[in-house]
Amino acid sequence: MIQFKNVTLSFGEHHALKRVNFQLPKGSFTLLEGHSGAGKSSILRLLATFEQPTSGDILIGRSSIARLSRRERAHYRRSVGYTGGDVDLLENRNCFDNVALPLRIAGLSEDDVQSRVKAALARVGLSHTDRMLPSELSGGQQLRLQIARAVVNRPSLVLADEPTAQLDDESAARVVGLLEEFNHAGVTVIVATHEAARFNRVTHRLRLAEGEVLPTLTEDGTRAEPGVQAFSQEFINKAYGA
Numbered sequence: 714m715i716q717f718k719n720v721t722l723s724f725g726e727h728h729a730l731k732r733v734n735f736q737l738p739k740g741s742f743t744l745l746e747g748h749s750g751a752g753k754s755s756i757l758r759l760l761a762t763f764e765q766p767t768s769g770d771i772l773i774g775r776s777s778i779a780r781l782s783r784r785e786r787a788h789y790r791r792s793v794g795y796t797g798g799d800v801d802l803l804e805n806r807n808c809f810d811n812v813a814l815p816l817r818i819a820g821l822s823e824d825d826v827q828s829r830v831k832a833a834l835a836r837v838g839l840s841h842t843d844r845m846l847p848s849e850l851s852g853g854q855q856l857r858l859q860i861a862r863a864v865v866n867r868p869s870l871v872l873a874d875e876p877t878a879q880l881d882d883e884s885a886a887r888v889v890g891l892l893e894e895f896n897h898a899g900v901t902v903i904v905a906t907h908e909a910a911r912f913n914r915v916t917h918r919l920r921l922a923e924g925e926v927l928p929t930l931t932e933d934g935t936r937a938e939p940g941v942q943a944f945s946q947e948f949i950n951k952a953y954g955a
């Protein structure tokens with residue numbers, strides 16, 4: 714279970730998130746939706762521990778990740794895969810080395826690195842690119858490479874910030890398919906997106922506006938705790954006029 718308890722994230726006078734509360738069960742597939750600047754990336758960056766909340770608490774299971782020491786943070790991050798603007802591919806390293814990075818940081822043996830990176834590249838359909846530089850790949854391939862790097866550590870939580878942005882339909886469908894496969898295998902997935910319609914296997918949605926989570930409607934029209942209810946795609950489309 715992931716829980717945000719009264720989480721505020723402020724930059725000076727500006728509040729990127731304002732007393733945000735929600736909970737998401739293990740194994741869920743959640744979309745974070747909302748206009749630009751609504752706070753979607755902030756939620757992912759807090760879960761990746763790139764930021765610390767100004768106030769409030771964030772629990773993963775029973776453990777707080779709100780204010781970890783450097784050592785605790787390094788340990789926690791091994792269980793999290795992140796793809797998005799905050800972590801770029803290394804342009805001067807080949808694709809193999811890019812995917813190997815989290816494993817080498819974690820201190821795995823070179824044999825394990827070899828077998829895990831090969832498996833991760835195969836999983837995203839990029840086995841042939843291991844000696845190429847990221848700049849030699851298409852946009853869609855670069856995203857899949859980022860996903861391979863995010864999941865090579867076998868994380869239990871995958872965070873994806875706009876994973877389909879600027880991709881053609883076929884590449885986007887492939888990226889979505891990969892995230893859905895990981896979820897099917899038990900990984901909790903949270904995606905910030907402006908392209909909700911591309912996703913099929915969604916169990917939870919959080920709609921954000923101005924740093925707040927909007928109240929969620931249940932199928933009978935009553936209010937529910939944010940993040941607690943699951944909805945059919947059809948219901949969501951109807952409720953939000955998509």
Ligand SMILES: Nc1ncnc2c1ncn2[C@@H]1O[C@H](COP(=O)(O)OP(=O)(O)OP(=O)(O)O)[C@@H](O)[C@H]1O
Nearest residue numbers: 724727728729747748749750751752753754755756
């Ligand atoms: N490091 C920062 N310093 C100052 N303000 C920030 C910082 N990070 C985010 N913000 C502000 O916090 C608010 C929420 O930003 P966030 O990136 O979470 O939005 P978003 O919903 O992901 O937007 P987008 O869809 O454009 O990516 C915005 O107003 C943004 O300008």
